[in-house]
Amino acid sequence: MHSMDRLKAKYPGANAWQIGDSQILANELAGLIRQGIKTASCGSFASYQQEECAPRIGSYNIILDGQDVPVCVIRLVSMQLVRFCDVTEEFARKEGEGDLSLEYWRKEHQRFFIQEGYFSDEMELIAEEFKVVEIL
Known part of the structure; x- marks a missing residue:
C-alpha cells in the first residue's frame, strides 16, 4: 500500500482527488483511468477558475477511488478551452x-x-487529456 506521503514525495506538487460526483462513480472512473480507457476529463471553466490549485500541463495528479485510496498517478498532457x-x-x-x-x-x-449548479450549451469547459504514469 502506498502512503500518501511517499506519493507526494515522489510527485512533488501532485494533488490527490476523486473524479465524479459520487462514491460509486469515483470507483468506476478510477478503474477506467487505471485500465487506460479513460484518458480525458473536463470541468466547467467557472469552477476551474475557483480552484485554489488548478492543474497545469505537466502536473501530476493522484487519482483516488470512492474510499479515498490512491489508484494511480496521471500526468496532464493537454488542456483546452472548449464550449459544451x-x-x-x-x-x-x-x-x-x-x-x-x-x-x-x-x-x-x-x-x-x-447538479453542479449551472448548465448551458454554450458554457465553456476545460478539456483535459492525461496519461497514466504509475498504477498503484
Whole structure:
C-alpha cells in the first residue's frame, strides 16, 4: 500500500482527488483511468477558475477511488478551452464513459453540470487529456 506521503514525495506538487460526483462513480472512473480507457476529463471553466490549485500541463495528479485510496498517478498532457456544444465525438470517446458515444457524454455531463449548479450549451469547459504514469 502506498502512503500518501511517499506519493507526494515522489510527485512533488501532485494533488490527490476523486473524479465524479459520487462514491460509486469515483470507483468506476478510477478503474477506467487505471485500465487506460479513460484518458480525458473536463470541468466547467467557472469552477476551474475557483480552484485554489488548478492543474497545469505537466502536473501530476493522484487519482483516488470512492474510499479515498490512491489508484494511480496521471500526468496532464493537454488542456483546452472548449464550449459544451463543440465537444467532439473523439473527445467523448477519450472520456471513456458509458458506450463512448457523444450522445452519452452530452447526457451525463448535462446532468453533472445541472447538479453542479449551472448548465448551458454554450458554457465553456476545460478539456483535459492525461496519461497514466504509475498504477498503484
